[in-house]
Amino acid sequence: MNKKKVLVIDDEDIVRTSCSRTLAPAGFEVRLARNGVEGLKILEEGPFDLVLTDLKMPDMDGIEVLRKIKEGWPAVEVIIITGYQTVDTAVKSIKLGAFDYIEKPFTPDALITAVSKALDRKNA
Amino acid sequence: MFVRKSLHSLTGKLIITIGTLMVVGSTIFWYFLFRHQEGELIKNSVKYGYSFVDYVKKSTRYGMLTFQQLLIQQTIEAIGSAEGVLHVRIFDSKGKIAYSSNKKDIGLVLDKKSPICISCHSSPGVPPKDTQTVSISRDANNFRVLNIVQPIYNEVACYTSACHVHPREQKVLGLVEASLSLAPLDNSIKHQGIAITVYVLVFLFVISVVLCTILWNLVSTPVSMLTRGMEKVAGGDLDYHLDINTKDEIGELAHAFNAMTSDLKKAKNELVEWGNTLEKKVQEKTEAIHRAQAQLIHSEKLASLGRMAAGVAHEINSPLTGIVTFGHLLLKKFPAGTEEYEDIQVIIEQANRCSSIIKGLLGFARASAAEKAPTNINDVINHSLNIVRNKADFFNIKLVTNFDERLTKVRADSSQLQQVFLNMIMNAADAVEGKGTITITTKNIRDNSGDFVEIEFRDTGPGIDDENLAKIFEPFFTTKPVGKGTGLGLAVSHGIIQEHGGTVFVKTKLGEGTSFFIKLPALKEGP
Numbered sequence: 001m002n003k004k005k006v007l008v009i010d011d012e013d014i015v016r017t018s019c020s021r022t023l024a025p026a027g028f029e030v031r032l033a034r035n036g037v038e039g040l041k042i043l044e045e046g047p048f049d050l051v052l053t054d055l056k057m058p059d060m061d062g063i064e065v066l067r068k069i070k071e072g073w074p075a076v077e078v079i080i081i082t083g084y085q086t087v088d089t090a091v092k093s094i095k096l097g098a099f100d101y102i103e104k105p106f107t108p109d110a111l112i113t114a115v116s117k118a119l120d121r122k123n124a
Numbered sequence: 125m126f127v128r129k130s131l132h133s134l135t136g137k138l139i140i141t142i143g144t145l146m147v148v149g150s151t152i153f154w155y156f157l158f159r160h161q162e163g164e165l166i167k168n169s170v171k172y173g174y175s176f177v178d179y180v181k182k183s184t185r186y187g188m189l190t191f192q193q194l195l196i197q198q199t200i201e202a203i204g205s206a207e208g209v210l211h212v213r214i215f216d217s218k219g220k221i222a223y224s225s226n227k228k229d230i231g232l233v234l235d236k237k238s239p240i241c242i243s244c245h246s247s248p249g250v251p252p253k254d255t256q257t258v259s260i261s262r263d264a265n266n267f268r269v270l271n272i273v274q275p276i277y278n279e280v281a282c283y284t285s286a287c288h289v290h291p292r293e294q295k296v297l298g299l300v301e302a303s304l305s306l307a308p309l310d311n312s313i314k315h316q317g318i319a320i321t322v323y324v325l326v327f328l329f330v331i332s333v334v335l336c337t338i339l340w341n342l343v344s345t346p347v348s349m350l351t352r353g354m355e356k357v358a359g360g361d362l363d364y365h366l367d368i369n370t371k372d373e374i375g376e377l378a379h380a381f382n383a384m385t386s387d388l389k390k391a392k393n394e395l396v397e398w399g400n401t402l403e404k405k406v407q408e409k410t411e412a413i414h415r416a417q418a419q420l421i422h423s424e425k426l427a428s429l430g431r432m433a434a435g436v437a438h439e440i441n442s443p444l445t446g447i448v449t450f451g452h453l454l455l456k457k458f459p460a461g462t463e464e465y466e467d468i469q470v471i472i473e474q475a476n477r478c479s480s481i482i483k484g485l486l487g488f489a490r491a492s493a494a495e496k497a498p499t500n501i502n503d504v505i506n507h508s509l510n511i512v513r514n515k516a517d518f519f520n521i522k523l524v525t526n527f528d529e530r531l532t533k534v535r536a537d538s539s540q541l542q543q544v545f546l547n548m549i550m551n552a553a554d555a556v557e558g559k560g561t562i563t564i565t566t567k568n569i570r571d572n573s574g575d576f577v578e579i580e581f582r583d584t585g586p587g588i589d590d591e592n593l594a595k596i597f598e599p600f601f602t603t604k605p606v607g608k609g610t611g612l613g614l615a616v617s618h619g620i621i622q623e624h625g626g627t628v629f630v631k632t633k634l635g636e637g638t639s640f641f642i643k644l645p646a647l648k649e650g651p
Contacts, residue, residue, distance in 0.1 A: 014446030022449055080355050083438035104441035105448040105479050 003029040004119055005047065008090045009039035010054040010081060015104070020054060022108040023115065028110060036060030048076055050118055052102075054072055055089060063092060077118040081106075115120045135344040136295045139336055146331060150324045158320060162313050170258055170308055173272040177256070179203070180212055181276065184223075191287035197223050197230075208270060210303035240273060242300055254296050261305070268306035273299055276585075277498055346587050348376040353381060360388035419622065422597070430619075433485030435471055440482055447475040484612035496624070498647055499536040501577055508545040509564075512553070520558055526565040532646040536576050540620045547613040548640055549583040554604060555585030557636060569645065575646040576626075580639050587634040596630065 006028045008019040020030040031048070033039035035057055043051070051069055053121035066078050080093045080101035093101060099118040102111065130456070152348055187196035204212045204225020213224040220233045221243070236245040243257040248397050263269050274298045283292040290297055300356040346368050356364040362385055368378035451472040505525070509623040552562045563581040588596065595601045597618045602611035614628075621628050626644035 012442035012445075015442050018446050018449035021453055062645075083441045105444035105475060106451055108452045111449075 002045045003027060004049045005029045005031070006052065006115065007031045007033060007039060007042055007048045008052045009033045009036060009051075009062075011035055011057045012054070015054065015081065018108075019111065022111050026112050027036075028115065034061075036065040036068070039065060040072075043069065043073060043076070048073070048114060049122060050077045050079065052079050052081055052115070054081055054092075055101075061088070063096065066093060066096050066098055075122070077122050079114055079118055133344065134347060135339050138339055139332075140341065142335055143332060146328055146335075150328055154320055158313075158317050161316055161320075165313060166260070166306075169270055169304070169306055170272075173258065173302065173304055174256070174274075176209075176304065177272050177274045177300050180214075180300050180302060180325050181274070184214065189281055189285050191285075191286075193223075196229075201227075208305045208308065210263075210305050212303075215299040215301065217294065217296060222298065225365050229581045240271060243273065258505045263305065263307075265307070267310050269305050270304045271301070272304070273301045275299055299442070312406045342372070342374070346370070348372075348383060350377065353385075357385055357388070362386075362392060391542045399437050420626075422622075423620070429485070433482070437482045437486050440478065444475050444479055446481075448472055448479075451475065476529075481612075484616065495537050497536045497538070498533045499538045499540070499541065500531070500533055501536075501579060501644070502529075502531055503539045504536075504538050505545055505564055505566070505579070506551060508542050511546060512549055517553055517558060521556060522560060522561040523552055524563040526563060528567045530568070532565050532568050532575065532577055532642045534624070535647050536624050536644065537620075541624075544617040544620050544642070545579075545581075548642075550574075551613060551640075552581050552585070552638075554582035555583045558583040569643070575648075576643045577646050579643075580643075582637060582639040584637045585634060587638055588630065588632045589634060593630065593632060597628070613649065 004027075005020075006017050006023055007012065008023075008030060009014050010019070010032075011034055016032045016034075020032060023030045031042055033042050036053070037060060041049070041050075042056060051065075053062045053065045053069075057065075062080055062082075067081065069076055069078055072098075077099045080089075080098050081091065083099050083104050090101060095117065099121065100114055102114050106114075160449060172484060180200070183203065184196045184197050187193075187199060187216070200212050200214065200223045203209065209225070211225045211229070212224075213229060214222050215234075216222045218233070220231060220238070221229045224230050234241055236242070239261065241257055244252040246253075254275050254277075256272065258273075259271045261269045261271060272636065276298045278290055278292070278294050282290050282297060283294075322403070329444075337558075349366055349368060353364055353366045364385060366378040366381055369373055370378075380521050411632070439594050451468050455465060455468045455472070505527075509523060513523065549562065549564075556562065561584045563577075563580075563582040567578055569578045592601075596614050598611075598615065601615075603613075618628050621642055621644070624644055626642060629641050629643075631641070632638040
């Protein structure tokens with residue numbers, strides 16, 4: 001069985017590391033990107049199953065990244081990582097096709113559950 | 125001093141003027157009355173004098189016609205002896221005294237220049253007057269003497285008589301002269317003069333007394349009452365009432381004065397009342413401005429806190445993610461029950477606590493992004509109660525609702541209001557420490573600024589002391605044990621209610637409990 005490929009886009013080093021240290025032992029292949037531009041470049045390199053992107057980043061924010069992904073790779077599921085949740089951004093991201101959003105700080109279990117759920121839907 | 129003042133007073137001037145007029149008038153009256161009386165008396169005396177001379181002529185007529193000289197002389201003497209008759213004399217046509225009551229005068233010829241003769245024989249060469257004359261002279265005692273001279277005219281009987289026939293052409297045969305003393309008349313005039321003077325003086329005195337009394341009562345007393353009234357009113361006593369009820373001008377003046385005083389009093393009262401209410405209004409407005417200012421500062425504080433919270437949330441949540449994640453990773457390396465395991469769990473718990481503080485702070489940021497719609501407050505409270513009712517913390521708490529079924533809707537974000545109500549209920553539950561009653565009351569109220577819906581959360585807790593009461597809406601203020609409350613609940617609730625145009629206020633009594641009131645503007649009924 002192929003490992004599911006997950007791309008994590010976040011400007012915070014600790015968040016990226018947390019994600020990789022949580023998801024890698026759980027059997028996911030994890031790539032990391034420091035910003036939206038880098039993330040989109042990595043996406044072009046090969047097919048990914050899921051993208052976790054931070055909402056608030058310099059240069060290109062999470063909503064913009066989500067829009068670009070949904071334009072270029074509609075099959076890729078997106079989970080938004082957010083520092084704080086507002087109704088506005090939640091509604092906006094779901095409308096744009098995000099599968100879910102996850103609030104920082106999240107526990108490893110919560111992250112694995114969210115990612116698994118998204119991938120389950122994709123496979124269904 | 126008093127006399128000078130009295131003379132300068134209105135009454136004094138009136139009395140002096142009227143008194144002077146009275147004295148002058150009475151004097152003139154007295155003078156003319158006296159003169160008239162005197163004239164009348166003299167006129168009567170003259171008339172009596174004429175009658176007397178006539179009487180002399182008639183008494184001696186027979187003697188004359190029969191030329192009985194002795195008879196004539198005796199008659200003259202008899203008449204001359206009467207009281208008041210000084211003398212009676214008959215002159216012949218040559219000016220010689222033929223008969224006299226005074227015998228020694230007989231044969232005497234009076235000079236034409238003597239006082240008796242001069243009235244007819246005014247000057248030599250001029251024919252004498254042949255009419256009777258009257259003159260009044262004075263005797264040695266300064267009494268008046270009435271002198272009457274009457275010619276004896278020639279008559280038929282005279283020139284036809286056989287005795288000493290007078291020529292027919294002679295007009296005047298002689299004169300009868302009588303001197304009558306007017307001493308009784310003078311005495312009478314003197315007595316009458318004294319009597320009239322006394323009467324006039326008595327009259328003047330009585331009139332003066334009456335006049336003074338009348339003027340005193342009619343003018344002086346009311347005028348001094350008016351003066352005293354003016355002084356009282358000028359001194360600020362507006363309750364002073366003039367007790368003058370006459371129907372005259374003074375009465376009218378007093379009436380006008382009383383009306384003026386009462387108008388003044390009314391005006392003053394209005395002014396004072398206006399001043400008082402103005403002060404109260406200014407105070408109320410000042411308080412309202414202070415409140416608005418305080419709320420504005422508070423809102424501003426909350427808004428900047430919200431902005432800061434959003435930034436902090438973003439910055440802090442990332443490192444917290446790291447702590448939580450690595451904590452969990454580390455946790456897997458130690459079996460449960462070991463000291464390391466417990467320590468790591470503490471790290472994770474504290475990180476989560478940080479996270480919940482951050483979430484509380486974010487309430488400020490969220491308060492400004494409300495989605496408002498017409499909302500039934502009773503429903504929102506019921507939803508909030510349903511959430512807490514099954515919680516273990518509420519098992520021993522009696523939840524009482526006292527809803528106004530006709531409660532007006534408000535325009536609000538129901539999820540935000542629910543957050544507020546939950547916060548109020550949780551606080552109340554903490555206040556009663558798990559055992560007591562929480563009463564929630566809703567009602568429509570109306571005050572100066574409009575219609576409102578009021579929600580009261582009343583607990584039977586210990587109450588809040590003054591020191592804490594001043595701080596309860598401050599962010600991060602809490603009386604709860606560390607780890608139990610963030611101190612943000614009321615601050616966020618306050619922010620949300622403010623954003624809805626409402627107010628939150630507290631009434632508390634130590635030992636009895638606390639009531640939190642939320643007042644929201646009622647939605648105006650649409651057409």
